[in-house]
Amino acid sequence: MLAAQRKDRILDLLRADGRVVAKELAAAWDLSEDTVRRDLRELAADGLLHRVHGGALPASPAVADFTARTAIATDAKSEVAQLAASLVRPGQTVAIDGGTTARELARRLPPDLRATVVTHSPTVAVELATHPTVEVIIVGGRLFKHSVVAAGAAAHEAIGRVSVDAFFLGVTGIHPTAGLTTGDADEAAVKRAWVGRAAETYVLGSGEKIGAASPFEVVPLADVTAVLTDAAAPERGVAELRAAGVDVRRP
Known part of the structure:
Protein backbone atom coordinates (compact mmCIF):
# COMPACT_ATOMS: atom_id res chain seq x y z
CA MET A 1 0.00 0.00 0.00
CA SER A 60 -11.20 19.94 14.96
CA PRO A 61 -12.11 22.24 12.04
CA ALA A 62 -12.68 24.95 14.64
CA VAL A 63 -8.96 25.69 15.02
CA ALA A 64 -9.13 28.04 12.02
CA ASP A 65 -8.92 31.76 12.74
CA PHE A 66 -11.96 33.83 13.73
CA THR A 67 -12.78 35.01 10.21
CA ALA A 68 -12.62 31.50 8.74
CA ARG A 69 -14.76 30.07 11.55
CA THR A 70 -17.62 32.43 10.78
CA ALA A 71 -18.47 30.23 7.78
CA ILE A 72 -18.34 26.88 9.64
CA ALA A 73 -21.62 25.23 10.80
CA THR A 74 -23.54 28.49 10.97
CA ASP A 75 -26.97 26.87 11.47
CA ALA A 76 -25.63 24.59 14.20
CA LYS A 77 -24.02 27.52 16.00
CA SER A 78 -27.29 29.43 15.87
CA GLU A 79 -29.09 26.50 17.53
CA VAL A 80 -26.45 26.25 20.25
CA ALA A 81 -26.52 30.00 20.82
CA GLN A 82 -30.30 30.04 21.18
CA LEU A 83 -30.16 27.16 23.67
CA ALA A 84 -27.46 29.00 25.64
CA ALA A 85 -29.42 32.27 25.63
CA SER A 86 -32.41 30.48 27.17
CA LEU A 87 -30.26 29.62 30.21
CA VAL A 88 -29.45 33.25 31.12
CA ARG A 89 -31.78 34.48 33.85
CA PRO A 90 -32.70 38.07 34.76
CA GLY A 91 -30.36 39.55 37.33
CA GLN A 92 -27.52 37.12 36.69
CA THR A 93 -23.90 37.94 36.07
CA VAL A 94 -22.56 35.69 33.33
CA ALA A 95 -19.24 35.37 31.51
CA ILE A 96 -19.18 34.78 27.77
CA ASP A 97 -16.11 33.37 26.07
CA GLY A 98 -14.79 34.46 22.69
CA GLY A 99 -15.55 32.82 19.37
CA THR A 100 -18.21 32.78 16.70
CA THR A 101 -20.80 30.84 18.71
CA ALA A 102 -20.26 33.16 21.68
CA ARG A 103 -20.86 36.16 19.43
CA GLU A 104 -24.07 34.53 18.21
CA LEU A 105 -25.12 33.99 21.84
CA ALA A 106 -24.67 37.70 22.53
CA ARG A 107 -26.90 38.48 19.55
CA ARG A 108 -29.63 36.20 20.88
CA LEU A 109 -29.98 37.50 24.40
CA PRO A 110 -33.57 38.77 24.79
CA PRO A 111 -33.94 42.54 24.27
CA ASP A 112 -35.68 42.92 27.65
CA LEU A 113 -33.09 40.92 29.61
CA ARG A 114 -31.58 42.72 32.60
CA ALA A 115 -28.26 41.09 33.38
CA THR A 116 -24.51 41.69 33.49
CA VAL A 117 -22.17 40.13 30.94
CA VAL A 118 -18.45 39.95 31.61
CA THR A 119 -16.30 39.05 28.63
CA HIS A 120 -12.71 39.07 27.42
CA SER A 121 -13.97 39.15 23.83
CA PRO A 122 -14.17 42.55 22.09
CA THR A 123 -16.52 41.08 19.48
CA VAL A 124 -18.98 39.93 22.16
CA ALA A 125 -18.78 43.33 23.85
CA VAL A 126 -19.50 45.14 20.58
CA GLU A 127 -22.53 42.92 19.92
CA LEU A 128 -23.94 43.94 23.31
CA ALA A 129 -23.08 47.62 23.03
CA THR A 130 -26.58 48.44 21.79
CA HIS A 131 -28.45 46.09 24.13
CA PRO A 132 -30.68 48.38 26.21
CA THR A 133 -30.57 46.57 29.56
CA VAL A 134 -27.45 44.38 29.64
CA GLU A 135 -24.49 45.86 31.46
CA VAL A 136 -21.20 44.93 29.81
CA ILE A 137 -17.87 44.58 31.60
CA ILE A 138 -14.80 44.05 29.41
CA VAL A 139 -11.76 42.14 30.65
CA GLY A 140 -8.60 43.46 29.01
CA GLY A 141 -5.16 42.09 28.26
CA ARG A 142 -2.94 41.16 25.35
CA LEU A 143 -5.07 40.65 22.23
CA PHE A 144 -4.83 37.10 20.92
CA LYS A 145 -5.63 37.95 17.31
CA HIS A 146 -6.37 34.40 16.15
CA SER A 147 -9.53 34.27 18.28
CA VAL A 148 -9.92 38.02 18.97
CA VAL A 149 -9.85 37.66 22.76
CA ALA A 150 -7.78 39.11 25.59
CA ALA A 151 -5.15 36.82 27.07
CA GLY A 152 -2.09 37.02 29.30
CA ALA A 153 -1.41 38.11 32.87
CA ALA A 154 -3.73 41.13 32.87
CA ALA A 155 -6.68 39.01 31.77
CA HIS A 156 -5.92 36.39 34.42
CA GLU A 157 -5.74 39.00 37.18
CA ALA A 158 -9.06 40.57 36.18
CA ILE A 159 -10.84 37.22 35.93
CA GLY A 160 -9.57 36.26 39.37
CA ARG A 161 -11.51 39.20 40.85
CA VAL A 162 -14.88 38.27 39.34
CA SER A 163 -17.43 35.63 40.34
CA VAL A 164 -20.16 34.73 37.86
CA ASP A 165 -23.34 32.68 37.92
CA ALA A 166 -22.50 30.98 34.64
CA PHE A 167 -19.70 30.83 32.10
CA PHE A 168 -20.41 29.98 28.46
CA LEU A 169 -17.25 28.22 27.32
CA GLY A 170 -16.06 27.90 23.75
CA VAL A 171 -13.70 25.06 22.80
CA THR A 172 -12.48 23.46 19.59
CA GLY A 173 -12.67 19.83 20.73
CA ILE A 174 -15.10 17.82 22.87
CA HIS A 175 -13.99 14.22 23.27
CA PRO A 176 -15.04 11.56 25.81
CA THR A 177 -11.43 10.74 26.76
CA ALA A 178 -9.42 13.80 25.64
CA GLY A 179 -11.90 16.13 27.36
CA LEU A 180 -12.36 19.78 26.40
CA THR A 181 -9.51 21.14 24.30
CA THR A 182 -8.43 24.15 22.29
CA GLY A 183 -5.58 25.11 19.99
CA ASP A 184 -3.57 27.59 22.09
CA ALA A 185 -2.06 27.16 25.55
CA ASP A 186 -2.59 30.76 26.71
CA GLU A 187 -6.18 30.76 25.54
CA ALA A 188 -6.77 27.45 27.33
CA ALA A 189 -5.44 29.01 30.54
CA VAL A 190 -7.86 31.95 30.31
CA LYS A 191 -10.79 29.59 29.74
CA ARG A 192 -9.68 27.51 32.71
CA ALA A 193 -9.57 30.64 34.87
CA TRP A 194 -13.18 31.44 33.95
CA VAL A 195 -14.34 27.91 34.79
CA GLY A 196 -12.80 28.37 38.24
CA ARG A 197 -14.82 31.56 38.82
CA ALA A 198 -18.22 30.26 37.63
CA ALA A 199 -20.96 28.53 39.58
CA GLU A 200 -21.94 26.71 36.38
CA THR A 201 -20.14 26.21 33.07
CA TYR A 202 -21.91 25.46 29.81
CA VAL A 203 -19.92 24.34 26.77
CA LEU A 204 -20.89 25.84 23.42
CA GLY A 205 -20.46 22.64 21.42
CA SER A 206 -21.76 22.60 17.86
CA GLY A 207 -21.59 19.14 16.30
CA GLU A 208 -18.35 19.53 14.34
CA LYS A 209 -16.47 19.79 17.66
CA ILE A 210 -17.85 16.59 19.16
CA GLY A 211 -15.44 13.68 18.85
CA ALA A 212 -12.60 16.01 17.83
CA ALA A 213 -9.53 17.07 19.80
CA SER A 214 -6.94 19.86 19.87
CA PRO A 215 -3.52 20.02 21.54
CA PHE A 216 -4.30 21.88 24.79
CA GLU A 217 -6.69 20.71 27.49
CA VAL A 218 -8.99 23.31 29.00
CA VAL A 219 -10.67 21.23 31.72
CA PRO A 220 -11.95 17.65 32.05
CA LEU A 221 -15.55 17.02 31.09
CA ALA A 222 -16.40 16.42 34.75
CA ASP A 223 -15.69 20.11 35.50
CA VAL A 224 -18.57 21.49 33.41
CA THR A 225 -22.32 21.55 33.97
CA ALA A 226 -23.43 20.56 30.48
CA VAL A 227 -22.48 20.49 26.82
CA LEU A 228 -24.91 22.41 24.60
CA THR A 229 -25.06 21.10 21.05
CA ASP A 230 -27.29 21.18 17.99
CA ALA A 231 -30.00 18.80 16.81
CA ALA A 232 -27.83 17.40 14.02
CA ALA A 233 -24.79 16.64 16.21
CA PRO A 234 -23.39 13.15 15.52
CA GLU A 235 -25.41 10.55 17.41
CA ARG A 236 -22.41 8.38 18.14
CA GLY A 237 -20.42 11.23 19.60
CA VAL A 238 -23.34 12.38 21.74
CA ALA A 239 -23.90 8.82 22.98
CA GLU A 240 -20.23 8.44 23.91
CA LEU A 241 -20.28 11.67 25.89
CA ARG A 242 -23.44 10.64 27.73
CA ALA A 243 -21.91 7.24 28.48
CA ALA A 244 -19.00 9.13 30.05
CA GLY A 245 -21.46 10.88 32.37
CA VAL A 246 -21.77 14.18 30.50
CA ASP A 247 -25.06 16.10 30.46
CA VAL A 248 -25.54 16.79 26.72
CA ARG A 249 -28.42 19.11 25.86
CA ARG A 250 -29.97 19.70 22.44
CA PRO A 251 -32.74 21.98 21.17
Whole structure:
Protein backbone atom coordinates (compact mmCIF):
# COMPACT_ATOMS: atom_id res chain seq x y z
CA MET A 1 0.00 0.00 0.00
CA LEU A 2 1.41 3.38 -1.02
CA ALA A 3 1.81 6.15 1.55
CA ALA A 4 -0.95 8.24 -0.04
CA GLN A 5 -3.31 5.26 0.10
CA ARG A 6 -2.45 4.61 3.74
CA LYS A 7 -3.14 8.20 4.65
CA ASP A 8 -6.51 8.17 2.91
CA ARG A 9 -7.37 4.97 4.74
CA ILE A 10 -6.32 6.45 8.08
CA LEU A 11 -8.61 9.43 7.52
CA ASP A 12 -11.45 7.10 6.52
CA LEU A 13 -10.98 5.11 9.73
CA LEU A 14 -10.94 8.29 11.81
CA ARG A 15 -14.24 9.37 10.30
CA ALA A 16 -15.76 5.93 10.88
CA ASP A 17 -14.32 5.00 14.28
CA GLY A 18 -13.36 8.30 15.90
CA ARG A 19 -9.76 7.20 16.60
CA VAL A 20 -6.92 5.06 15.24
CA VAL A 21 -4.26 3.08 17.12
CA ALA A 22 -0.83 2.91 15.48
CA LYS A 23 -0.06 -0.61 16.74
CA GLU A 24 -3.34 -1.98 15.37
CA LEU A 25 -2.83 -0.35 11.98
CA ALA A 26 0.72 -1.68 11.74
CA ALA A 27 -0.47 -5.23 12.48
CA ALA A 28 -3.42 -5.02 10.06
CA TRP A 29 -1.27 -3.68 7.22
CA ASP A 30 1.85 -5.74 8.01
CA LEU A 31 3.95 -2.59 8.46
CA SER A 32 6.28 -1.30 11.15
CA GLU A 33 4.80 1.01 13.78
CA ASP A 34 7.42 3.58 12.77
CA THR A 35 5.92 3.71 9.27
CA VAL A 36 2.43 4.28 10.64
CA ARG A 37 3.66 6.89 13.09
CA ARG A 38 5.37 8.74 10.25
CA ASP A 39 2.07 8.79 8.36
CA LEU A 40 0.34 10.15 11.46
CA ARG A 41 2.99 12.84 11.94
CA GLU A 42 2.64 14.00 8.35
CA LEU A 43 -1.16 14.06 8.54
CA ALA A 44 -0.95 16.00 11.81
CA ALA A 45 1.44 18.50 10.23
CA ASP A 46 -1.21 19.09 7.55
CA GLY A 47 -3.84 19.66 10.24
CA LEU A 48 -5.83 16.56 9.28
CA LEU A 49 -5.69 14.75 12.63
CA HIS A 50 -4.59 15.21 16.22
CA ARG A 51 -1.94 12.84 17.51
CA VAL A 52 -2.30 11.29 20.96
CA HIS A 53 -0.32 8.63 22.80
CA GLY A 54 -0.47 5.47 20.69
CA GLY A 55 -2.49 6.86 17.81
CA ALA A 56 -4.65 9.76 16.67
CA LEU A 57 -8.02 11.47 17.05
CA PRO A 58 -9.96 13.59 14.54
CA ALA A 59 -8.71 17.18 14.31
CA SER A 60 -11.20 19.94 14.96
CA PRO A 61 -12.11 22.24 12.04
CA ALA A 62 -12.68 24.95 14.64
CA VAL A 63 -8.96 25.69 15.02
CA ALA A 64 -9.13 28.04 12.02
CA ASP A 65 -8.92 31.76 12.74
CA PHE A 66 -11.96 33.83 13.73
CA THR A 67 -12.78 35.01 10.21
CA ALA A 68 -12.62 31.50 8.74
CA ARG A 69 -14.76 30.07 11.55
CA THR A 70 -17.62 32.43 10.78
CA ALA A 71 -18.47 30.23 7.78
CA ILE A 72 -18.34 26.88 9.64
CA ALA A 73 -21.62 25.23 10.80
CA THR A 74 -23.54 28.49 10.97
CA ASP A 75 -26.97 26.87 11.47
CA ALA A 76 -25.63 24.59 14.20
CA LYS A 77 -24.02 27.52 16.00
CA SER A 78 -27.29 29.43 15.87
CA GLU A 79 -29.09 26.50 17.53
CA VAL A 80 -26.45 26.25 20.25
CA ALA A 81 -26.52 30.00 20.82
CA GLN A 82 -30.30 30.04 21.18
CA LEU A 83 -30.16 27.16 23.67
CA ALA A 84 -27.46 29.00 25.64
CA ALA A 85 -29.42 32.27 25.63
CA SER A 86 -32.41 30.48 27.17
CA LEU A 87 -30.26 29.62 30.21
CA VAL A 88 -29.45 33.25 31.12
CA ARG A 89 -31.78 34.48 33.85
CA PRO A 90 -32.70 38.07 34.76
CA GLY A 91 -30.36 39.55 37.33
CA GLN A 92 -27.52 37.12 36.69
CA THR A 93 -23.90 37.94 36.07
CA VAL A 94 -22.56 35.69 33.33
CA ALA A 95 -19.24 35.37 31.51
CA ILE A 96 -19.18 34.78 27.77
CA ASP A 97 -16.11 33.37 26.07
CA GLY A 98 -14.79 34.46 22.69
CA GLY A 99 -15.55 32.82 19.37
CA THR A 100 -18.21 32.78 16.70
CA THR A 101 -20.80 30.84 18.71
CA ALA A 102 -20.26 33.16 21.68
CA ARG A 103 -20.86 36.16 19.43
CA GLU A 104 -24.07 34.53 18.21
CA LEU A 105 -25.12 33.99 21.84
CA ALA A 106 -24.67 37.70 22.53
CA ARG A 107 -26.90 38.48 19.55
CA ARG A 108 -29.63 36.20 20.88
CA LEU A 109 -29.98 37.50 24.40
CA PRO A 110 -33.57 38.77 24.79
CA PRO A 111 -33.94 42.54 24.27
CA ASP A 112 -35.68 42.92 27.65
CA LEU A 113 -33.09 40.92 29.61
CA ARG A 114 -31.58 42.72 32.60
CA ALA A 115 -28.26 41.09 33.38
CA THR A 116 -24.51 41.69 33.49
CA VAL A 117 -22.17 40.13 30.94
CA VAL A 118 -18.45 39.95 31.61
CA THR A 119 -16.30 39.05 28.63
CA HIS A 120 -12.71 39.07 27.42
CA SER A 121 -13.97 39.15 23.83
CA PRO A 122 -14.17 42.55 22.09
CA THR A 123 -16.52 41.08 19.48
CA VAL A 124 -18.98 39.93 22.16
CA ALA A 125 -18.78 43.33 23.85
CA VAL A 126 -19.50 45.14 20.58
CA GLU A 127 -22.53 42.92 19.92
CA LEU A 128 -23.94 43.94 23.31
CA ALA A 129 -23.08 47.62 23.03
CA THR A 130 -26.58 48.44 21.79
CA HIS A 131 -28.45 46.09 24.13
CA PRO A 132 -30.68 48.38 26.21
CA THR A 133 -30.57 46.57 29.56
CA VAL A 134 -27.45 44.38 29.64
CA GLU A 135 -24.49 45.86 31.46
CA VAL A 136 -21.20 44.93 29.81
CA ILE A 137 -17.87 44.58 31.60
CA ILE A 138 -14.80 44.05 29.41
CA VAL A 139 -11.76 42.14 30.65
CA GLY A 140 -8.60 43.46 29.01
CA GLY A 141 -5.16 42.09 28.26
CA ARG A 142 -2.94 41.16 25.35
CA LEU A 143 -5.07 40.65 22.23
CA PHE A 144 -4.83 37.10 20.92
CA LYS A 145 -5.63 37.95 17.31
CA HIS A 146 -6.37 34.40 16.15
CA SER A 147 -9.53 34.27 18.28
CA VAL A 148 -9.92 38.02 18.97
CA VAL A 149 -9.85 37.66 22.76
CA ALA A 150 -7.78 39.11 25.59
CA ALA A 151 -5.15 36.82 27.07
CA GLY A 152 -2.09 37.02 29.30
CA ALA A 153 -1.41 38.11 32.87
CA ALA A 154 -3.73 41.13 32.87
CA ALA A 155 -6.68 39.01 31.77
CA HIS A 156 -5.92 36.39 34.42
CA GLU A 157 -5.74 39.00 37.18
CA ALA A 158 -9.06 40.57 36.18
CA ILE A 159 -10.84 37.22 35.93
CA GLY A 160 -9.57 36.26 39.37
CA ARG A 161 -11.51 39.20 40.85
CA VAL A 162 -14.88 38.27 39.34
CA SER A 163 -17.43 35.63 40.34
CA VAL A 164 -20.16 34.73 37.86
CA ASP A 165 -23.34 32.68 37.92
CA ALA A 166 -22.50 30.98 34.64
CA PHE A 167 -19.70 30.83 32.10
CA PHE A 168 -20.41 29.98 28.46
CA LEU A 169 -17.25 28.22 27.32
CA GLY A 170 -16.06 27.90 23.75
CA VAL A 171 -13.70 25.06 22.80
CA THR A 172 -12.48 23.46 19.59
CA GLY A 173 -12.67 19.83 20.73
CA ILE A 174 -15.10 17.82 22.87
CA HIS A 175 -13.99 14.22 23.27
CA PRO A 176 -15.04 11.56 25.81
CA THR A 177 -11.43 10.74 26.76
CA ALA A 178 -9.42 13.80 25.64
CA GLY A 179 -11.90 16.13 27.36
CA LEU A 180 -12.36 19.78 26.40
CA THR A 181 -9.51 21.14 24.30
CA THR A 182 -8.43 24.15 22.29
CA GLY A 183 -5.58 25.11 19.99
CA ASP A 184 -3.57 27.59 22.09
CA ALA A 185 -2.06 27.16 25.55
CA ASP A 186 -2.59 30.76 26.71
CA GLU A 187 -6.18 30.76 25.54
CA ALA A 188 -6.77 27.45 27.33
CA ALA A 189 -5.44 29.01 30.54
CA VAL A 190 -7.86 31.95 30.31
CA LYS A 191 -10.79 29.59 29.74
CA ARG A 192 -9.68 27.51 32.71
CA ALA A 193 -9.57 30.64 34.87
CA TRP A 194 -13.18 31.44 33.95
CA VAL A 195 -14.34 27.91 34.79
CA GLY A 196 -12.80 28.37 38.24
CA ARG A 197 -14.82 31.56 38.82
CA ALA A 198 -18.22 30.26 37.63
CA ALA A 199 -20.96 28.53 39.58
CA GLU A 200 -21.94 26.71 36.38
CA THR A 201 -20.14 26.21 33.07
CA TYR A 202 -21.91 25.46 29.81
CA VAL A 203 -19.92 24.34 26.77
CA LEU A 204 -20.89 25.84 23.42
CA GLY A 205 -20.46 22.64 21.42
CA SER A 206 -21.76 22.60 17.86
CA GLY A 207 -21.59 19.14 16.30
CA GLU A 208 -18.35 19.53 14.34
CA LYS A 209 -16.47 19.79 17.66
CA ILE A 210 -17.85 16.59 19.16
CA GLY A 211 -15.44 13.68 18.85
CA ALA A 212 -12.60 16.01 17.83
CA ALA A 213 -9.53 17.07 19.80
CA SER A 214 -6.94 19.86 19.87
CA PRO A 215 -3.52 20.02 21.54
CA PHE A 216 -4.30 21.88 24.79
CA GLU A 217 -6.69 20.71 27.49
CA VAL A 218 -8.99 23.31 29.00
CA VAL A 219 -10.67 21.23 31.72
CA PRO A 220 -11.95 17.65 32.05
CA LEU A 221 -15.55 17.02 31.09
CA ALA A 222 -16.40 16.42 34.75
CA ASP A 223 -15.69 20.11 35.50
CA VAL A 224 -18.57 21.49 33.41
CA THR A 225 -22.32 21.55 33.97
CA ALA A 226 -23.43 20.56 30.48
CA VAL A 227 -22.48 20.49 26.82
CA LEU A 228 -24.91 22.41 24.60
CA THR A 229 -25.06 21.10 21.05
CA ASP A 230 -27.29 21.18 17.99
CA ALA A 231 -30.00 18.80 16.81
CA ALA A 232 -27.83 17.40 14.02
CA ALA A 233 -24.79 16.64 16.21
CA PRO A 234 -23.39 13.15 15.52
CA GLU A 235 -25.41 10.55 17.41
CA ARG A 236 -22.41 8.38 18.14
CA GLY A 237 -20.42 11.23 19.60
CA VAL A 238 -23.34 12.38 21.74
CA ALA A 239 -23.90 8.82 22.98
CA GLU A 240 -20.23 8.44 23.91
CA LEU A 241 -20.28 11.67 25.89
CA ARG A 242 -23.44 10.64 27.73
CA ALA A 243 -21.91 7.24 28.48
CA ALA A 244 -19.00 9.13 30.05
CA GLY A 245 -21.46 10.88 32.37
CA VAL A 246 -21.77 14.18 30.50
CA ASP A 247 -25.06 16.10 30.46
CA VAL A 248 -25.54 16.79 26.72
CA ARG A 249 -28.42 19.11 25.86
CA ARG A 250 -29.97 19.70 22.44
CA PRO A 251 -32.74 21.98 21.17
